[in-house]
Amino acid sequence: MEIAFFDNLAVNGKSFLHNASTLSKFIFTAIIINCVIISRGINELIFIAVLQSVLIIAIRLPIKRIFMAAFNPMFFSLVFAVTKYPPFGYDSLLVLLKTFSAVLSVLILISATPFTELFSLLGHFLPSIITDALFVTYRSIFILIQQLDNHLTIMKIRGGFNGGFINSIKNFSSLLGLVIIRSIDLSERMYHILKIRGYKGKIYSGKSFLVFNKQDIVSYILAVGTIMAVILL
């Protein structure tokens, strides 16, 4: 998953959801995720997934890339669904659909909200130690993904994946080890950099999350509609 890709969507998007307040988008996402959690049938979950797909198209997000990104975590829920409810049946499908819709909700949120606005909002509710950890992690992931990508390319060029399966696994393990060590060092450095740049445990986005406009109404209508549908279906 390319984080910069979502950053770009969030920053350059011009839809009603992009223009809605951060708080409304956050509430909307929380309501949808709660609807996903309380849903007990396939119909409700399919309805939510369809609604999310329509929303993705309406706010002009690239649906194919968003779906691709949503399928990554579904791999892990597939493992869970198959082992918990063997053989693959109704309950397994429920688990998969729930994961899919929950992930889609978060992807829609991060595609429509610049991360500084999200962290700025979270900073009002969470202790600063948690926002610090989340923020440093988020920034580090950017750099680490790029590094992992560069290391992988160099390893391929230098024949690191030749010489059989065992050798490839060995080289890949050392690469992961290197990235983990680097991530510890990086998070420490990034924390210093944030402090030097005046960070005091709170992100200021330059935009108040309490300023509402007419664009917010659409997200609330969608949220209420989803709750009604989940109850009625």
Add this chain to the structure above:
Amino acid sequence: MNEIVRVSGIRHVFPDGTNVGIKGIDFSAEQGEKIAILGHNGSGKSTLLNTILGIITPLEGEISVFGVNPSREYSKIWHKIGVVFQNVDEQIIGPTVWDDIAFSMRNYGYKEDQINDAVENILMEIGIYHLKDKIPHYLSGGEKKKIALAGALVMKPQLLLLDEPLDGLDPQSKTYILNLLINKNQEFKMTIIFTTHDYSTAHYIADTIYTLEGGKINIKR
């Protein structure tokens, strides 16, 4: 003139056992001085800068920045310091170029109209106004360097620390940035300390040149 920085006889051991010692004369910087630290790769230039910043606590030696020990009392001095690291990817934080340059000003509680004016001016001065709405991640190394420099200069720091600031810039940008630094230095009496391995750059801008070689620091002019 006021002394801003003094470093004497520091030694630091990295977790892998690498020992970096800087012995010899004291390193000092006065208000409004432009200082170049010249040295080969691994000579300890970045270690010296990180020590001045307080990121590294040396095992031995004396260090004073704005009259305090930076590793103990960093909160008293960091708002007076602007910094551009060698790896600028680590210091670019905002989702857009504009937001990144505004980051420190927002943290220090400036009003939005003050921030807008300052950011707009610095973007123009550095010649990157056309990048203001871009996502930094997709920009080139040289462009990222300019953004990091803008983020540091926008705060009008009393002390500007630059770790190999011209690496990755084309010759035209190099000259432009060097002249901009000279102007800023004259305008705000800003102390500038920068590391480089390029003698001509050091010679062009610096009032004082320190050289680092084999763990020894010397003054060249």
